[in-house]
Amino acid sequence: MEFVLCLKCNVEKPIVAFAKNSSRKSGRQFYCRVCHSIKTKNHYQNNKPYYVDKSKSRRELVNQLKSNPCTDCGQMFPACAMDFDHVYGEKEFNISQKLGVSVEHLLKEVAKCELVCSNCHRIRTSSRPSKRRSQSIGSRLASRRVSRPSREEFEQLIKLYPASKIASWFGVSGRAVGKWCKSYDIVPVGRGQWGRLRRKILV
Numbered sequence: 717m718e719f720v721l722c723l724k725c726n727v728e729k730p731i732v733a734f735a736k737n738s739s740r741k742s743g744r745q746f747y748c749r750v751c752h753s754i755k756t757k758n759h760y761q762n763n764k765p766y767y768v769d770k771s772k773s774r775r776e777l778v779n780q781l782k783s784n785p786c787t788d789c790g791q792m793f794p795a796c797a798m799d800f801d802h803v804y805g806e807k808e809f810n811i812s813q814k815l816g817v818s819v820e821h822l823l824k825e826v827a828k829c830e831l832v833c834s835n836c837h838r839i840r841t842s843s844r845p846s847k848r849r850s851q852s853i854g855s856r857l858a859s860r861r862v863s864r865p866s867r868e869e870f871e872q873l874i875k876l877y878p879a880s881k882i883a884s885w886f887g888v889s890g891r892a893v894g895k896w897c898k899s900y901d902i903v904p905v906g907r908g909q910w911g912r913l914r915r916k917i918l919v
């Protein structure tokens with residue numbers, strides 16, 4: 717596995733401890749995931765008024781878009797009782813929960829939806845196969861703040877390094893690494909507690 721020096725914390729980490737960035741020549745960020753998340757948090761704290769303002773104006777736009785009759789029952793309700801139901805194309809994000817995106821990006825997502833009141837939305841959802849509902853849990857997991865390696869990347873890492881080492885590279889607890897194993901359905905292979913755990917599972 718390739719190791720790269722993080723330009724922020726000066727620690728050599730495996731390449732997968734750096735988030736992907738297609739605009740960079742290496743295809744990865746200059747800073748490791750841990751340093752990157754600290755940088756992002758600091759940036760938000762230093763520019764809080766800008767982001768608060770931005771989300772307020774997006775909220776107003778969303779409410780404006782919601783002041784239309786329900787597609788199913790034709791009635792008008794306050795914006796808080798109206799939902800965007802994704803019916804066309806691939807759902808990228810939940811419109812009411814992601815107000816930091818550009819207006820263009822937001823409208824693109826709205827175009828994939830039909831406006832329905834929350835009552836009609838519930839009726840629609842209950843008659844859908846459960847597969848769709850479990851997918852939405854998946855997308856919630858994917859949008860977690862701590863960015864984790866992909867399944868393939870993680871599988872490679874856990875084969876080669878102890879969980880404690882991986883935990884330190886990603887700035888998470890050993891327990892979190894255990895949870896990654898569980899959620900990716902990977903049986904850890906290796907020394908120490910992982911080896912013992914594996915033997916327990918296999919025997």
Ligand SMILES: [Zn+2]
Nearest residue numbers: 722725748751
């Ligand atoms: Zn770093």
Ligand SMILES: [Zn+2]
Nearest residue numbers: 786789833836
């Ligand atoms: Zn309705």
